[in-house]
Amino acid sequence: MTKKHPHISTSAHQHKQISLIEVGPRDGLQNVKDILSFDQKRNLINYLLDHGFSDVEAGSFVRPDKVPSMADTVQIADAFSKQHDRLWYLVPNLKGLKTALEHNVTQIAFFTASSETFNQKNIGMSVEKSLSVIKDCVEHLKNEGYSFITQWGQKPSKKKEVKIRIYISTVIACPYDGNLAPELTLKVMQKLLPLNPAQFSLGDTIGVGKPADWKNLLGQIDKNLISQNKIAMHCHNTHGTALECIGEGLKWGIRSFDSSIGGLGGCPFAPGAKGNLATEDLLQFLEKEGFQTGIDYRKLKDCFAPERTGKLCNVSNVF
Structure with a gap:
């Protein structure tokens, strides 16, 4: 039986345009067995760009021995050199950043977590150390003469102009530490705000969040005067509650959401967690609620073909 979607109140529709960040080619593929x-x-990235996606996470400048599926990120960056204003790349440290810049990447994502244990398991360092790494990367950009786009709706268009977003994982709960207080996420955000990121992507890494959890978190963020324009929600659909959580976010004025084509992927260092929220499911939900994305989910039906996704399966509820 199909679960009824949460209804969004009229007041939540005042700003109907939604920004989708398609994370399938990176987050969706990073831990697949069939690389x-x-x-x-x-072909997959071209397909997504051709179908209207304006923000696609294309790769990660990480160690190939740690994440073999991302070993060709340099090749991807070179192949899409004329589309860098539509593609995002994850960088783990200063070395990764320098490689990204050598290949003319202009939209850069960094990552950390609210949970100390998860951060140690995921990237081998404390939360405080991970923040220091991000700050060092931003300082390097400044020293190299880069300017920063701080508004999400704007795109890099000039030489030495970059745009950054910062992932914060485990904002609701951690696979090791259990439920986390919203204050932990807020503390991380407040330490990173001086870096002027265009956006924070808040991730429910193990997909246990309920609307009430997001209400609590977003309420704390709002209370501390952090603009909802700086926030994207990154939901996993582990228990089938992702769309309800998205609905809660819409009520709070959130208009940016991460999703993955076909529900591909999730974090390889979060044991037991199922995949990301499927882009098709999110698009269908948003359309029913009267929001605009500029993308027709019906036209994505043939995305999963051998020439693009190999043997990988689409697990969305739409197709």
Whole structure:
């Protein structure tokens, strides 16, 4: 039986345009067993760009021995050199940042977590150390003469202009530490705000969040005068509650959401967690609620084809 979507009140529709960040080619593929070839990955990214996605996470400048599926990120960056204003790349440290800049990447994502244990398991360092790494990267950009776009709706268009977003994982709960207080996430955000990121992506990494949890978190953020324009929600659909949580976010004025084509992927260091919220499911939900994305989910039906996704399966509820 199909679960009824939460109804969004009229007041929540005042700003109807939604920004989707398609994370499938990076977050969706980072831990798959059947690693896609460079050609398949390039075909997938081209497909997404051709179907109207304006923000696609294309790769990660991480160690290939740690995440083999991202070993061709340099090739991807070079292949899409004319689309850098539509693609995002994850960088783990200063070395990764320098490589990204060598290949003319202009939209850069960093990551940390609210949970100390998760941060140690995921990237081998404390939360405070991870914040220091991000700050060092931003300082390097400044020293190299880069300017920063701080508004999400704007795109890099000039030489030495970059845009950054920062992932914060485990904002609701941690697979090791259990439920986390919203104050932990707020503390991380407040330490990073001086870096002027265009956006924070708040991740419910293990997908246990309920609307009440997001209400609590977003309420704390709002109370501390952090603009909802700086926030994206990154929900996992582990227990089938992701769309209800998105509905809560819409009520709070959140208009940016991460999703993954076909529900691909999730964090390889979060044991037991199922995949990301499927882009198709999110698009269908938003359309029913009267929001605009500029993307027709019906036209994504043939995305999962061998030349793009190999043997990977679409687990969305739409197709």
